[in-house]
Amino acid sequence: RKEVEQDPGPFNVPEGATVAFNCTYSNSASQSFFWYRQDCRKEPKLLMSVYSSGNEDGRFTAQLNRASQYISLLIRDSKLSDSATYLCVVNQGTGGFKTIFGAGTRLFVKA
Amino acid sequence: DTGVSQDPRHKITKRGQNVTFRCDPISEHNRLYWYRQTLGQGPEFLTYFQNEAQLEKSRLLSDRFSAERPKGSFSTLEIQRTEQGDSAMYLCASSQGGDQRNTEAFFGQGTRLTVV
Numbered sequence A: 001r002k003e004v005e006q007d008p009g010p011f012n013v014p015e016g017a018t019v020a021f022n023c024t025y026s027n028s029a030s031q032s033f034f035w036y037r038q039d040c041r042k043e044p045k046l047l048m049s050v051y052s053s054g055n056e057d058g059r060f061t062a063q064l065n066r067a068s069q070y071i072s073l074l075i076r077d078s079k080l081s082d083s084a085t086y087l088c089v090v091n092q093g094t095g096g097f098k099t100i101f102g103a104g105t106r107l108f109v110k111a
Numbered sequence B: 001d002t003g004v005s006q007d008p009r010h011k012i013t014k015r016g017q018n019v020t021f022r023c024d025p026i027s028e029h030n031r032l033y034w035y036r037q038t039l040g041q042g043p044e045f046l047t048y049f050q051n052e053a054q055l056e057k058s059r060l061l062s063d064r065f066s067a068e069r070p071k072g073s074f075s076t077l078e079i080q081r082t083e084q085g086d087s088a089m090y091l092c093a094s095s096q097g098g099d100q101r102n103t104e105a106f107f108g109q110g111t112r113l114t115v116v
Helices: none
Strands: A004-006 A011-014 A019-025 A032-038 A045-050 A055-057 A060-065 A070-075 A084-092 A098-101 A105-110 B005-007 B010-013 B019-024 B031-037 B044-050 B053-057 B065-068 B075-079 B088-095 B111-115
Touching: A004 A084, A011 A019, A019 A084, A019 A105, A032 A060, A032 A070, A045 A055, A045 A060, A045 A070, A070 A084, A098 B044, B005 B088, B010 B019, B019 B088, B019 B111, B031 B075, B044 B065, B053 B065, B075 B088
Parallel strands: A011 A105, B010 B111
Antiparallel strands: A004 A019, A019 A070, A032 A045, A032 A084, A055 A060, A060 A070, A084 A098, A084 A105, B005 B019, B019 B075, B031 B044, B031 B088, B044 B053, B065 B075, B088 B111
């Protein structure tokens, strides 16, 4: 079983749609969680951290369920510019500093 | 530019040759990571340094791979006797130190290795 699992997609959605991505992690000792965005042939960049209480940044909402070892990302009112790969990221290991990436979920937003 | 820089950006090598990549992290960051990414996959963890100490190595890092960070600043990743399966993008990232766990990792643009 992979340490961090995501639905690879692709998700093809029209502009304005709401889309949700899910991610599960296997190590219950994982300590912090993130969503990164990666554009084609570019390096990953932080989209948002994920907190136990859930957090929102504009059109983006992240949720964490530690009991189910599950992380989600909700994108409302999708824009063409949201088209990218979304990577679920988990920090684990000694001191919680080993950063593990999921394989990513590809999103295509169409006009 | 004060971000993470990697050199070279591209490397083409013949199978069996050795290659070395360099990563210069953001200057105040004491954590440094190496990842490998192939098409359609997320970055795969290879190894991680806190200052000059290599704290964790993935099973992916076979005995042909070695990474160093001798002075706790820049790092090198060497691949000996390259194989075609080593062809990938090698990404370096750095993050802030201390006891903070919820810190962002900043990535370099990567070194794309092609083994022919």
